Amino acid sequence: MLQLPDAVALLKAHHDCTGALTDLEWLSANPAAERLLGITPLAGRRLRGGGTDAACPGLFAALADALHGSVERTVAARRGATSVRWRVAAGPAPGGVCTVLTDLGPETPTLAEALAESLTAALEHSAESFALFDHADRLVHANGRLKRDLPDLADQLVPGISFEELARRFALADPRLTTEEERSAWVAERLERHRRLEPPVVVPLPDGRWLLSREHAVPGGVLVHYTDVTTLKLNEERLRVREAEARAARAEAESASRAKSAFLAQMSHELRTPLNAVLGFSEMLLSEAFGPLGNPRYHSYAGDIRDAGTHLLALIDDILELSRLDSGGMPMAEEGVDLDTLSLRVVSALQEVAREGDVRMRREVPATLPLLQGDAQALTQMLTNLLSNAVTHTRPGGEVVLTAHLMPEGGIGLMVADTGVGIPTAELPRILHPFEPSDSTIARNSRGTGLGLPIVKRLVEMHGGRMELTSEPGVGTAVVLVFPADRSLPRDRCRPAPLPPVILPA
Incomplete structure (x- = not known):
């Protein structure tokens, strides 16, 4: 608000012939009024057209009303480019209007x-x-x-x-x-x-x-x-591209894996043919079918040829088996298998190997255990691989135990535990992946392909089950096979399937 005294002015009214108000003329005004209105001198100027109506368009109406009685109101005005408010207090005077104007300062919005x-x-x-x-x-x-x-x-x-x-x-x-x-x-x-x-x-x-x-x-x-959301859309597009690339890479890897499996299967068959001939001829030499060999060392060499060929054939069979599992080319029979009888046959077949290594073998399989619906050949191979691994990696004086039990949810669990050297925790994932090199001294010193556990894992998964592997170096290893409840068959409702021969791994 301007720090000035109130602006006081006297205005004369002009009327037309009908008596209607036409304009107001400034008769006198104090300096405050002239400063407020921005016009000097103010006396003698008319309100309309004299410049003051532009500064305060509402002033004429307020003063016109004051001819008929006292008026006090706030009107909008301009001070340069600033909107301000004036308080107008006016009343009738002889022949005109007397008014007091007060600058209230800038207009305050509602x-x-x-x-x-x-x-x-x-x-x-x-x-x-x-x-x-x-x-x-x-x-x-x-x-x-x-x-x-x-x-x-x-x-x-x-x-x-x-x-x-x-x-x-x-x-x-x-x-x-x-x-x-x-x-x-x-x-x-x-x-x-x-x-x-x-x-x-x-x-x-x-x-x-x-x-x-x-x-x-x-x-x-x-x-x-x-x-x-351009950045978000671009990120989504990049993610879609990466996902497409990942799918393509996965498809390419799966295709390469199938090609590898097909190649291994083909090569295994190609290797078996000449190897069978080598084994056959070595057996003929050992049996001296066409006469004595002469020098006894020839007989020993023929035995070495047969043993090496048999070992090589077992290795080829492992590779062929894994390639068949990977390619889905292995059919699975659905029959009731008596685990009590099957486990007894496998343990008996490995007893000689265990005695040679001074390893005790123990079997705890209830005769009342339900039959397991599955492939007898595959189940035989699973137990043979697990028990053979356990015996191989158990030190003299150690023990290998095969147990089976009915689980609370109705499934069947098989466990092969040993007191062997054990496997470092960091090596456990590698043990279950075929063709992946292991840093374990045990793996490097073992004969064979190292495909036993991967084959067992695939076979149990074919039955809808899972394999669990735990191990501690210096304590031993335990492998558990868990079969779902829908594969448990009551003994009194089906006849056990005939069991295949036990073929020991190389």
Whole structure:
């Protein structure tokens, strides 16, 4: 507020022939009034056309009312470029009006106006785009970010333009919409989504950017809210590309694995043919079918040839077996297998090997255990591989135990535990992967392919079960085979299947 005394002035009224007021003339005014109105001298000037009506358009009406009685009101005025308020206190005087003007200072907005101004400022400085449409779908306000996001429409985002018109202009500016039919279809679809206030949708822009469009009903209209999600879309696209590349790489790896399995199977068959001939001829030499060999050393050499050939044949059989499992070329019989009888046969077949290594073998398999529905040949191979591994890696004086039990959920569990040298924890995952080299001294010093456990794992998974391996160096190893409950068969409802011969691994 100006720190000045009140502006006091006396005005004379001018009337037309009918007595109607036509204007007011300043008769006298103190210096404060002249400074307030910005006119010196003020006396002799008329209110209208004299400059004072431009500074305060509401002053004439207030003073005209004062001709008929005292008036006190606040009117809007201008002080240069600043909006201010004046208090007008006036009343009738002989032949005119006496008035006192007080400068109240800059105009203070109402609460609603202040809130509206704050909201507009917030929208203008927002990192997201906004457009507000009224109940007739005409644009009320578009913030600056929206104009930057849509540069082709920036000069058209003016209050009063309809949403439909903006949609049509957007379609015209989009180079991807090349025909009138395409543009009309796009506009119709956009208007329908706008009418229904459908869930958020991602809108591609002609320049390659993407905006997430969300529309909300607000009092008196609709607020359209846009968020730039270009970075997110680009990341999604990169992720899709990586996933596609990963799928292609996985398919290529699976194809290579199948090719490897097919090659191994073919080569195994090719190797078996000449090897069978070597074994056959070595047996003939050992039996001296066509006469004495002469020197006894020849007989010893023939035995070495047979033993080495037999070992090599067992190695080839392991590779062939794994390739058949990997390629899905191994059919599985479904029959009831008596684990008590099967385990007894396998343990008996390995007893001689265990005695040679001074390893005790113990079997704890209940005779009342349900039959296991599965492939007898595969189950025989599983137990043979596990027990053979356990005996091989158990020091003299150690023990290997085979146990079987009915699990609480009705499945059957088989466990082969030994008191052998054990396997380091870091090596356990490698042990179960075929053809993966192991740093374990045990693995390096072992004869054979190292495919025994991977083969067992695949065979138990063919039966819908799983293999669990635990080991501790210096304590021993335990391998557990768990078969699901639906493979347990009551003994009184089916006849046990005949068991295949036990073939010891090389």
